[in-house]
Amino acid sequence: MGRLAALADRARSAGLGEELRTDVARRVLDVLGNCLAAQGQPSARAVTAVARGWAGMDAATGIGTGDRFPATTAALVNGTLAHSMDFDDTHLPSVLHPSASVVPTALAVGEATAASGAAVLDAAGVGIEIAVRLGMGGYDEELGNSEFFERGQHATSICGAIGSAAAAAMLYGLDTEGIADAMGIAASFGAGLLEANRTGGTVKRAHCGWAAHSGVTAAELARHGLTGPPTVIEGRFGFLHAFCGDRADVAKVIEKLGERWELPRIFFKPYPCNHFTHAGIDAACALRRDGLDPDEIVEIELGVPKPVLRTIAEPAAAKAAPESGYHAAFSGPFTVARALLGGSGLGVGHADFTDEAARDPRTLALASLVVCRSDNRCDELYPHQFPAVLRVRTRDGVWREARIDHNRGGPENPLSDAELTLKFDLNVEQRLTPTVARAVAEQALGLGSAESLGNLMLLVRS
Missing domain, CATH: 3.30.1330.120 (2-methylcitrate dehydratase PrpD)
Structure with missing residues (x-):
């Protein structure tokens, strides 16, 4: 647990490399397009309606809603939107969709705190890395599948809550101990079952929203002094053992942490389906x-x-x-x-x-x-x-x-910036004019040099 928190703290202070920031900026564009495409979906209407009933500070944008919400609420709305069309990126072999919860978290807290674009990319990048590494801790080589999945658990939302907490804690300026507390708190909040994939129901679309909401909430609680167990990941009653039992592999979570990044290996989806x-x-x-x-x-x-x-x-x-x-x-x-x-x-x-x-x-x-x-x-x-x-x-x-043999959108068969922008354009053609869509794509891909998220989020608000 301490090593994950230390990675986040180092990135908060020193920043990620240019290549990693560029990778995260592409994921920001992808998530924005997926969110805008999801407007009008049953899950989007339901969660936005609930969010509008919650009072609070208007600090962050609900993408495509025309509304501003508290950071926790904006994270809930946008995380739900990001996963509603099944168009979000995928890490293999953990089979997590990490950006759908972590990027909305970083955008909500980054907007609420007036963080720079670079700081948002750093937080999102680390949060995504932590989420997929936790997913790898539940992947069983012998089984050839995720133990989370074998048990009917939605690893995307369960691990995404902790990755989101790390991202939010970084943007709130917490140190290593505070980031660890935020992740420790979020470990009690992660949830999600996969039965909807088998027999129906739209609740799965809200899982990433709840993970993002949980992550921001956990970071805010940590800011105000609530603490989490220091062994929450590896402990006898900790995260991995509780969810995956004896098949959990803690070593995979921290193997070459900070040296070998899983982030660039996450697959973009060219098609809006499983x-x-x-x-x-x-x-x-x-x-x-x-x-x-x-x-x-x-x-x-x-x-x-x-x-x-x-x-x-x-x-x-x-x-x-x-x-x-x-x-x-x-x-x-x-x-x-x-x-x-x-x-x-x-x-x-x-x-x-x-x-x-x-x-x-x-x-x-x-x-x-x-x-x-x-x-x-x-x-x-x-x-x-x-x-x-x-x-x-x-x-x-x-x-x-x-x-x-090699899926389109992965590192062996990647989508170019032009193809990713075309995916964004197709996502938003009913929502944005071509001029605005072009401006959003340019600002998202250039987020590393932006002073804040203000202009970008204004463009995608409604």
Whole structure:
């Protein structure tokens, strides 16, 4: 615990390197676009309505709401927005979406404290690093999966609360001891279950908002003297043992801490759907670029890592005919079908995950042909990649195949600044004019040299 707090304190004093700050600025742009795209979603309407009923100082922006809130409330709103479209970045193999809670925390507290852009990037970068390292502490190499996930726990929100607390504490100017107390307090606040992925409900979209809210609250409590246990991460009744039992690995949390950063290895999402579906989409797009006519298809096989099947392929009937646009985003058959039919955005986009799209007869007919199976090569690469192989047979009896080993948006197949900006533009095309969108992108990517967040947050407020 002390080493994590010391890392945060060093970064607060000395700052992160230029390369890491640039990486975080790209994540700020990504989160802003995801937040603006989520306006009108049920989770966004519900949480914003609750937030407007809470009294307090108007210190920070609720992105796209037209409102200002206390920092804790703004973090709740913006964290919910950031995760509502399932478009937020992913760390492998922990399978955390760290920026969706930590970046809203840093933006809320950074705006409330009039912090510089560089200080916000430093805080967000350290908070993200801490969150994913905690996630790695719950990853079991032998199992090939996160122990959090095996137990039905949403590691993104559980670990995100602690990473958010570190970011908020840095921006509040707390020292090593104070940062440790904030994280220690937040460890009691982290929560989130994954049952909504299986059987429905929109509460999962608010998990990152609650993690951000918990992190800011924990830091504020630490500022006023509340303390946390110094062994809250590694102790017998501490964070990792309580959540992951004997499979927890404390050593992974601190291995080469401050020397080898996980931050640049976090995958940006090019498509607004479950990350397990992305390689299948890439494969479908590749076949379509090669001239495949979807009307000629009579058989489709989607090969994925075995652990992925339960999320995007089971139960088979429900995945072939998802009950809503939200459920469609977790369906391997549906996402492959939409991509084969042309999709939208960078391959598939928001228009492919409306309730109307989920009822499209042509899409459902094609999705009904998809049989999902485990694939040995995919099993070897998982969970450091989420690979897929797509095999398609046409009426002439010919089989065509596309195999994707490296996910688009990751370090081996990255999105350029231009592609990331295009994703942002597609996210906000119904919310911002092209001129304002261009200004937001420029200011977000140049945040390291900004004196404050004032101009940027004004642009995205409404």
